[in-house]
Amino acid sequence: xxxxxxxxxxxDLDFVATAQRAVPLVPxxxxxxxARLLDRxxxxxxxxxxxxxxxxxxxxxxxEGASGFTRTRxxxxxxxxxxxxxEHVFGxxxxxxxxxxxxxxxxxxxxxxxxxxxxxxWEHYKNPNTWEEIWRERVAFVLEWCVLLGLAEKRDDxxxxx
Numbered sequence: 001x002x003x004x005x006x007x008x009x010x011x012d013l014d015f016v017a018t019a020q021r022a023v024p025l026v027p028x029x030x031x032x033x034x035a036r037l038l039d040r041x042x043x044x045x046x047x048x049x050x051x052x053x054x055x056x057x058x059x060x061x062x063x064e065g066a067s068g069f070t071r072t073r074x075x076x077x078x079x080x081x082x083x084x085x086x087e088h089v090f091g092x093x094x095x096x097x098x099x100x101x102x103x104x105x106x107x108x109x110x111x112x113x114x115x116x117x118x119x120x121x122w123e124h125y126k127n128p129n130t131w132e133e134i135w136r137e138r139v140a141f142v143l144e145w146c147v148l149l150g151l152a153e154k155r156d157d158x159x160x161x162x
Contacts, residue, residue: 002089004090023062059081085146086151147159
């Protein structure tokens with residue numbers, strides 16, 4: 001399963017561990033988990049908290065069961081996070097393949113243009129006036145996560161595969 005929601009990357013991976021610890025070990029509702037994320041991190045909106053809860057699921061650090069959301073008992077080590085990110089975040093593998101096939105560093109806009117056809121058609125209809133803006137930002141976040149996870153590097157002239 002792949003997840004589309006990607007939060008803005010934090011300054012470092014310590015925030016990922018902090019966010020994971022905010023998810024309860026005893027199942028909680030989405031509202032309860034979002035409230036805990038807001039209380040225990042510097043997130044400022046429920047939408048941010050919900051995005052992080054979904055993203056933690058993609059990274060294998062939280063799961064959703066019949067009784068609600070729980071934290072997994074898995075440490076967020078960088079290798080594990082990089083693998084989960086590549087496999088379970090929608091667009092991550094495509095973005096990385098785009099960087100790997102480029103002869104030089106690419107701007108975020110160039111990566112988006114290469115990715116544009118991957119955006120599901122229904123997203124165009126869901127947000128007809130803003131889908132490009134939404135997905136351009138999402139691709140930029142994916143690129144920054146790739147850098148944070150050591151899957152890509154940021155250069156003066158753009159992003160490049162590691």
